[in-house]
Amino acid sequence: MNDLDRLVEPKKADIVYETDEPVRYEVDGAVAHVIMNRPQFNNAQNSQMTYALDEAFQRAVNDDDVHVIVLRGEGKHFSAGHDIGTPGRDVAKSWDRKLLLPDHTNKPGAEFLYTREHEVYLGMCRRWRDMPKPTIAAVQGACIAGGLMLAWVCDLIVATDDAFFQDPVNRMGIPGVEYFAHGFELPPRIAKEFILLGERMSAERAYNFGMVNRLSTRDTLLADVKKMADELATRPRLGNWLTKQALNHVEELRGKRSASDAVFHMHHFAHAQSDLTSRNSLGGMDAKSMAAANKKQAGDN
Numbered sequence: 210m211n212d213l214d215r216l217v218e219p220k221k222a223d224i225v226y227e228t229d230e231p232v233r234y235e236v237d238g239a240v241a242h243v244i245m246n247r248p249q250f251n252n253a254q255n256s257q258m259t260y261a262l263d264e265a266f267q268r269a270v271n272d273d274d275v276h277v278i279v280l281r282g283e284g285k286h287f288s289a290g291h292d293i294g295t296p297g298r299d300v301a302k303s304w305d306r307k308l309l310l311p312d313h314t315n316k317p318g319a320e321f322l323y324t325r326e327h328e329v330y331l332g333m334c335r336r337w338r339d340m341p342k343p344t345i346a347a348v349q350g351a352c353i354a355g356g357l358m359l360a361w362v363c364d365l366i367v368a369t370d371d372a373f374f375q376d377p378v379n380r381m382g383i384p385g386v387e388y389f390a391h392g393f394e395l396p397p398r399i400a401k402e403f404i405l406l407g408e409r410m411s412a413e414r415a416y417n418f419g420m421v422n423r424l425s426t427r428d429t430l431l432a433d434v435k436k437m438a439d440e441l442a443t444r445p446r447l448g449n450w451l452t453k454q455a456l457n458h459v460e461e462l463r464g465k466r467s468a469s470d471a472v473f474h475m476h477h478f479a480h481a482q483s484d485l486t487s488r489n490s491l492g493g494m495d496a497k498s499m500a501a502a503n504k505k506q507a508g509d510n
């Protein structure tokens with residue numbers, strides 16, 4: 210059994226992309242919209258999407274006429290998380306990296322995922338969080354696990370009243386998703402509940418303790434985000450950049466980077482333990498069994 214079998218991955222040759230455009234890029238005045246575009250898979254993030262997101266963000270940063278960046282998802286849900294089961298799951302594929310990291314695909318054992326997730330999850334999230342323009346996540350429906358990471362790297366979050374947030378990876382024996390911002394986004398006891406039980410958290414509850422800036426509805430989400438973005442776009446460009454840096458710096462002083470470094474390694478210890486004990490780095494779970502467990506849990510509540 211080779212490493213790829215252990216990870217229960219489709220081989221490179223088996224990857225079937227349903228679209229060449231997993232991310233759309235649109236500009237409305239001074240606002241760039243970066244739109245996740247895999248609605249038939251609830252915007253599950255494969256690497257094809259991750260690198261397309263990075264390219265779109267780079268484009269928005271390069272364009273001096275763009276002052277604000279909105280991140281949103283096409284379809285019913287913002288994002289169901291990382292792709293762990295669509296035909297376009299492309300964990301075994303090589304990419305031109307954006308960080309100074311080696312290719313992961315020829316690495317043995319735990320080094321394979323460790324190298325890959327350094328780049329596409331932890332590294333990308335940090336890179337996007339520090340973009341020099343204000344970012345707004347427009348969240349509807351599910352914002353799960355890898356979806357949370359994308360919403361959390363944005364400066365502001367507007368969510369519909371039917372949106373929910375969830376990190377269910379404790380079911381896989383993993384202490385939260387790769388970009389561990391839970392202890393900063395949520396009050397500590399709520400963060401423990403959020404990860405330990407892995408339940409859905411309503412947008413309203415998230416709003417009540419400040420993880421969400423504004424509540425909206427499906428009908429008004431885009432208009433509400435537009436109002437906020439257009440207002441931000443009237444402010445001095447450098448002022449917007451300095452303001453977000455100021456608050457990001459305070460988070461760094463509170464230890465955000467070192468906390469997420471530490472937990473990234475726990476996350477990979479968990480992947481490796483799963484791999485050693487069940488020959489599957491996701492604790493024996495897959496997209497189907499995770500969805501079934503989440504559905505059952507939501508029904509039980």
Ligand code: ZN
Nearest residue numbers: 326387476480
């Ligand atoms: Zn992982």
